[in-house]
Amino acid sequence: MPPFKQPRLTVVDGAGGDAATQPPKFSAGDLAHALGLGTNLLVGRYRVELASGNWWWSDEVYTMHGWKRHEVEAGLDALRSRKHPDDRNRVVRAATEALRLGRPFACAHRIVDRNGRTREVVVIGQGSRGSHGASPELLGYVVDVTPVQKEALARRAAGVVARAFVSQAVIEQAKGVIVAVRGVSDETAGRVLTEAASKAGIPLRLAADQVMTALRADNEKVGVTQAALNRALDAVQPVGRPRGHDPLLTRRPRRLQV
Missing domain, CATH: 1.10.150 (DNA polymerase; domain 1)
Incomplete structure (x- = not known):
């Protein structure tokens, strides 16, 4: 999978309308503070070519499941084998809609790694219809949020x-x-x-x-x-109940007989 490129910041000159590239006016500390960086999480990437069914995982995805790259072939069978038994029958409609419409999605489930440890992971992705005749793809991230849960x-x-x-x-x-x-x-x-x-x-x-x-x-x-x-x-003495829970206040008043 090709590495992600850092987007360039462009500033439009109000006088001439020309675009000029300027360096960012913030430090790494400012960025970390703004994003609220805290607990370090393991993040992996994946890619699926929908027409061929070919998968690609980054090394982090293998690590989450307790594998090394050469030990297993990336794909549905490998993912199903490590999914938590109680989560195997869950169907996330958002993922299906994302594949059909090309929208982003995120869902969470548990996996059991090769050592028997349960991990909480969040899968984030977006379906792409491809460009210039390329095969549609599903691209995204897998985030191990177990440390946050702990x-x-x-x-x-x-x-x-x-x-x-x-x-x-x-x-x-x-x-x-x-x-x-x-x-x-x-x-x-x-x-x-x-x-x-x-x-x-x-x-x-x-x-x-x-x-x-x-x-x-x-x-x-x-x-x-x-x-x-x-x-x-x-x-x-007894502690009084809040008046909103008093059954006498919720009782319907009787009609007066005339």
Whole structure:
């Protein structure tokens, strides 16, 4: 496949109308910032001559599938053998329309490389009707987006862990106050807090948060006392529903009998 040529920038002279070539007025750093370059992805190219059925792949496409160029012949059979079993029956209409009308398309699916690892790939292409009697072709790219998927999952997992730590910290803080004020064991303090949460019908974290909020708002000047702790535990209450979900608001009004 011939290498892609860098397009030349042309500027039209307003006075004479002549086209003059000028160097780009931006640096590589400016371009990287504008395009939002971040995670480095493996990108390969492919080409299919529709009349002959001949395929060409760049080395990157072979690498994604766990092959070397001399180990397999590029083509449909090779692609089908590595497609994820759950994605084999998916039909992307956009690709069919692109071949028929020459429009660009993009679709995503999973592959399983020769080492058994699942990869997420995005196939981008555009059908070309050919010029000067040339055979119609399908040209495009294959992008391995697996690193992006892994980063998204890692961020989600980190968020879940962080929220769990925050929840546990609030619970332990409330239990510590109960232990200190009432002089009971950690297990007994946990039962006291659990009973308050069960009575209000709310999760333990919310009960602990309400207890600590009430204690901070208490006007006692001598620190947390038995009375202040009792008030805080007694003040644990259910969390109100948003009014939009109140079934009473969605109930149809009855007609008045006249």
